[in-house]
Amino acid sequence: xxxxxxxxxxxAISREIKKIKxxxxxxxxxxxxxxxxxxxxxxxxxxxxxxxxxxFTRLYPVGFIVEFAKKIIKSTEEIFNTMIFMEISxxxxxxxxxxxxxxxxxxxxxxxxxxxxMLSIHxxxxxxxAITGEMLGMDVEEVDxxxxxxxxxxxxxxxxxxxxxFAAENVRLGLSIPTTxxxxxxxxxxxxxxxxxxxxxxxxxxxxxxxxxxxxx
Amino acid sequence: MxxxxxxxxxxxxxxxxxxxxxxxxxxxFSREREILQDSISGIIGLAGTTKGLLAIHLxxxxxxAVTTAFLGMDVEEIDxxxxxxxxxxxNMLGGSLKSTLDPKGSDIKLSMPSAxxxxxxxVDCLANTENVTVPFALEGETFLVExxxxxx
Numbered sequence: 001x002x003x004x005x006x007x008x009x010x011x012a013i014s015r016e017i018k019k020i021k022x023x024x025x026x027x028x029x030x031x032x033x034x035x036x037x038x039x040x041x042x043x044x045x046x047x048x049x050x051x052x053x054x055x056f057t058r059l060y061p062v063g064f065i066v067e068f069a070k071k072i073i074k075s076t077e078e079i080f081n082t083m084i085f086m087e088i089s090x091x092x093x094x095x096x097x098x099x100x101x102x103x104x105x106x107x108x109x110x111x112x113x114x115x116x117x118m119l120s121i122h123x124x125x126x127x128x129x130a131i132t133g134e135m136l137g138m139d140v141e142e143v144d145x146x147x148x149x150x151x152x153x154x155x156x157x158x159x160x161x162x163x164x165x166f167a168a169e170n171v172r173l174g175l176s177i178p179t180t181x182x183x184x185x186x187x188x189x190x191x192x193x194x195x196x197x198x199x200x201x202x203x204x205x206x207x208x209x210x211x212x213x214x215x216x217x
Numbered sequence: 218m219x220x221x222x223x224x225x226x227x228x229x230x231x232x233x234x235x236x237x238x239x240x241x242x243x244x245x246f247s248r249e250r251e252i253l254q255d256s257i258s259g260i261i262g263l264a265g266t267t268k269g270l271l272a273i274h275l276x277x278x279x280x281x282a283v284t285t286a287f288l289g290m291d292v293e294e295i296d297x298x299x300x301x302x303x304x305x306x307x308n309m310l311g312g313s314l315k316s317t318l319d320p321k322g323s324d325i326k327l328s329m330p331s332a333x334x335x336x337x338x339x340v341d342c343l344a345n346t347e348n349v350t351v352p353f354a355l356e357g358e359t360f361l362v363e364x365x366x367x368x369x
Contacts, residue, residue: 178342183336189300
């Protein structure tokens with residue numbers, strides 16, 4: 001058990017870090033409230049290494065997930081503040097839970113390089129339409145091509161921000177092309193052995209989620 | 218580069234060597250944004266000198282048959298094992314295609330695979346990508362292998 005200071009925006013959060021079993025990426029279910037969890041392996045080792053191409057090994061502190069969460073939040077907030085001009089606020093990260101997330105559009109983009117991952121943005125149709133309307137400056141009444149393209153583009157930009165944040169620490173990443181999944185009923189799963197962190201963001205029209213699944217080798 | 222032929226080679230190789238099932242390729246086409254019914258899709262991203270996405274879309278009965286053959290155990294519903302197997306299938310196809318697109322092995326890297334399943338959903342890519350989809354017949358059913366390559 002340790003205490004980790006975790007701050008973003010104007011808020012500073014200090015919370016207990018719990019030891020848990022290795023996180024499993026299973027079906028897409030989240031709890032309404034989950035405290036911040038740390039991969040037990042990482043906690044056990046104390047530090048985590050990522051080998052980079054530049055003969056340089058970066059040591060990550062105990063709360064790698066916290067580091068990850070910070071980067072996701074920073075990048076997402078930046079994109080929304082500077083490109084879409086919408087106010088969003090991040091909530092506590094989730095890792096896994098029991099409630100089925102009611103989402104109708106997901107935009108995903110693969111990350112490769114020093115570690116492999118996938119970034120997804122999940123949102124209900126209404127939130128997707130609101131974001132698209134704001135970004136394109138027009139009324140959007142249904143989940144159409146514009147909404148899918150916009151969310152794909154946002155996923156691309158958020159992943160780009162995360163890539164830059166890691167590049168500053170000598171961890172090199174590459175991005176694939178974004179894809180959107182939409183429909184009345186679908187579930188997104190990641191490999192059982194992967195880790196995931198999910199950040200909920202609130203805006204006026206509702207809530208959306210930014211999820212990062214990753215594999216540390 | 219003939220992506221359709223690469224897809225056919227990789228898919229046949231993976232299915233015959235890893236899953237021990239024979240698949241017959243059909244006529245390649247360019248998939249529009251259509252809705253998938255009661256299916257499962259495995260997707261994996263490619264990044265590096267070539268950016269793209271590889272997806273395999275299987276109707277539920279085909280996915281169950283493939284998983285049964287792949288894992289050597291009976292599966293009746295789409296569960297964690299099926300999702301993992303289809304994700305792994307996408308990973309293997311991605312790896313095989315990567316080696317044809319990039320014989321030196323250092324220019325293209327694969328992201329983590331992901332599986333999507335549901336009763337009604339669509340998987341779309343952003344515009345300006347080159348899309349090649351090859352249908353494959355497996356015991357009377359059809360599944361699709363789709364490759365999207367960014368054109369810049």
